[in-house]
Amino acid sequence: MKAAVYHAPHAPLRIEELDIDEPLAGEVLVRTAASGVCGSDAHIAEGFLPDVPVPMVLGHEAAGVVEAVGPGVDYVRRGDHVVICPSVWCGACEMCLRGHPYLCTQRPVRAPDQPPRLSRGGEPVHQFTNISSFAEQMLVAERATLKVDRELPLDSLALIGCGILTGLGAALRTARVEAGSTVAVFGAGGVGLAAVQGALIAGAATIISVDLSPRKLETAQQFGATHGVDASRVDPVEGIREIVPGGVDYAFEAIGNKTTAEQAFASIRDAGTAVLIGFFPAEARLDLPAADFISEKKLIGSRMGSNRFRLDMPAYIELYRQGRLKLDEMVTRRGKLEDVNEAFRAMREGEVTRTVLGFG
């Protein structure tokens, strides 16, 4: 099967022919229908995490059709439509038992003495987030799948697997935004727009989108932002405090940038909450006024929308069915596997909300 393979930072992904194994116990082989191109894939390709093993197939926001299941799998069967999620969980480790399955420490993956899921000429090829969706097929744990109705469009549903789950969940599950509250969201890419939608669904009264691109700020208004702050023209903290004197109740940082993370913290009111959703480079550090914490300002992290995806995704899909969650509108460009490097470029240049790659 064909896949887009990452070999080294800043080098384009290469389209190569790979071998994919048969599903073992608890595993599912999925024919990829659609894969979103997420910021995290681009970050890996740019060398954000210098220690990732290579070669590796990127891609982790996907949907497809089950082709085969391994022994013991009874949740899905051949022909079922599934959304794939990186938050594979074991159900037995301390984090799972504490109610944080997205932080599972014993994810069901293959042991070192088992054959690799992906290989080329007998040499192992690594999976990104145990998924690797920039490929015609995915071999994943059954506990990375959510079964969905066949009439729903897989290319839109793919976005639920990462961007929507992450942004919506940051607002609804991590921060639990209250009705009537004031919210700022730094970054109007896929995850930022999902956080805007989450704030809207939660009933926030004021939703301020902050970005460097006036075009993206306009897009954010289509997804529920009540205000836009153009950070290329004004200081975003001042811009936010002009709209909400005293600062917002919640600020979300959906970029993974030191400066905007510090600005997000500076834009909240006393006892407000700043939430870091972005994917930061390993060496990133923040510089914050420690005295602010006596005013009960809170800085918290959010991982994949604090999800329990088999509960959360069906709820988000129902909001989509009812027209209260916009998914189709988030897909602003479509392409094929071969277009993945172009999709990275378009994302960097701020030309797209999401590119979705389609397969045959």
Ligand SMILES: [Zn+2]
């Ligand atoms: Zn992602």
Ligand SMILES: [Zn+2]
């Ligand atoms: Zn676990």
